[in-house]
Structure formats: structure tokens, C-alpha cells
């Protein structure tokens with residue numbers, strides 16, 4: 001457990017709860033060094049892009065709440081900021097061809 | 099849902115102005131890039147809004163998270179309704195939906211400059 005990076009842990013949580021078709025988790029902490037919420041050792045600022053069928057028919061708010069719910073413990077423990085982009089597979093495909 | 103005294107203040111804020119942004123810092127001096135991005139989108143559309151600085155009150159900072167069931171700041175409310183945080187506002191701004199939403203509530207929103 002202790003060897004796992006926070007990025008890997010976030011990825012694991014989202015895999016388990018949302019079964020994404022595609023998932024990208026980026027640790028952005030270095031870009032916020034010295035800003036509020038940043039801590040020694042980083043692992044405070046993340047960017048998540050997630051494509052999942054589970055988002056079908058849901059509002060943006062509902063989708064993001066699913067992501068936040070899955071990461072409740074991580075947000076409480078250490079993660080200060082989380083940038084989130086949620087897409088359904090259809091939206092993802094449309095974006096790629098346009 | 100109504101046991102937290104700070105909820106009363108939040109209700110007053112979102113009932114008192116058409117567009118309310120709970121943010122870090124002020125519209126003139128945002129103290130976080132996420133808050134600044136929402137200020138920028140609203141300003142770009144020439145929208146008048148009330149900024150509420152959650153850094154001035156730790157109770158409000160935690161209270162608004164519970165109130166909206168949303169763990170982060172900024173939080174945008176239009177006509178008492180939660181619209182979203184920075185990511186959502188940015189997406190809606192880019193797609194034109196933000197302007198549409200404001201118009202549907204009778205709020206002036208036109209790209210300025």
C-alpha cells in the first residue's frame with residue numbers, strides 16, 4: 001500500500017468503481033509547488049480524464065459527483081485539487097473524429 | 099440538511115443575487131487559479147455576479163461543500179441553482195451552454211471586448 005503512488009491509487013479507485021473505457025490520471029502537483037494546498041512531497045494536485053459508459057444520460061454534475069464519491073478518502077487525506085473531465089464513449093468518439 | 103447554521107447564510111447569498119460565485123479570494127483578486135478561471139468566463143460574458151470569499155470563513159468553506167454536496171471550490175450558483183465548479187463552467191463556456199443557461203434565466207450575457 002505504501003509503495004503505491006497517489007496517482008496509482010486514484011486510478012485503482014476509479015477503475016474499481018466506474019469501470020472506465022479509458023482513464024488518464026496525471027499528477028500535476030509540481031505545477032503548483034508553493035501554492036496553497038501544496039505539500040512537501042507533492043501528490044496534491046491531479047488531473048483526471050475518464051471515459052465511461054456509466055456516465056450515459058447523466059448531467060455533468062452527476063458525473064463529477066461519481067468521481068468525487070469514488071475518491072472521497074483520497075480527497076480527505078491528501079488530494080487538494082482535482083481537475084476532472086468526464087465523457088461517455090460516444091462523446092469521446094465524436095471528439096476524436098471532429 | 100438544515101441543521102448547519104452556515105446553510106442559512108448560504109441560502110441568503112444564493113437567494114440575494116442572480117449569479118453567485120463561492121470562490122477563493124475576490125473577483126478582483128482571485129487567490130486560486132480555478133476560481134480565477136470562473137471569474138474570467140463570467141467577466142468575458144459581461145455577467146454581473148456576487149463573489150463570496152470562502153477564505154474569510156472556514157465554516158463557510160466547509161459549509162458550502164456540504165450544502166452543494168460538492169467537495170471543492172469554486173462553486174457557481176445561478177438563480178439559486180448549483181451549476182458546477184471550474185471544470186464544468188469552463189466546458190459550458192466553451193460550448194456556449196453557459197451563455198444559454200444565463201439567457202434562459204433572463205440574465206444578460208454577451209461576449210465583451
Ligand SMILES: N[C@@H](CCC(=O)N[C@@H](CS)C(=O)NCC(=O)O)C(=O)O
Pocket residue numbers: 037080081082083084122130132159169170171172182183184185186
Ligand atoms: N475540479 C474542480 C477543481 C477545483 C479544485 O480542485 N479546488 C480545490 C483547490 S482550490 C479545493 O477546493 N480544495 C478543497 C479546499 O481547498 O477546501 C472544479 O471543477 O472546480
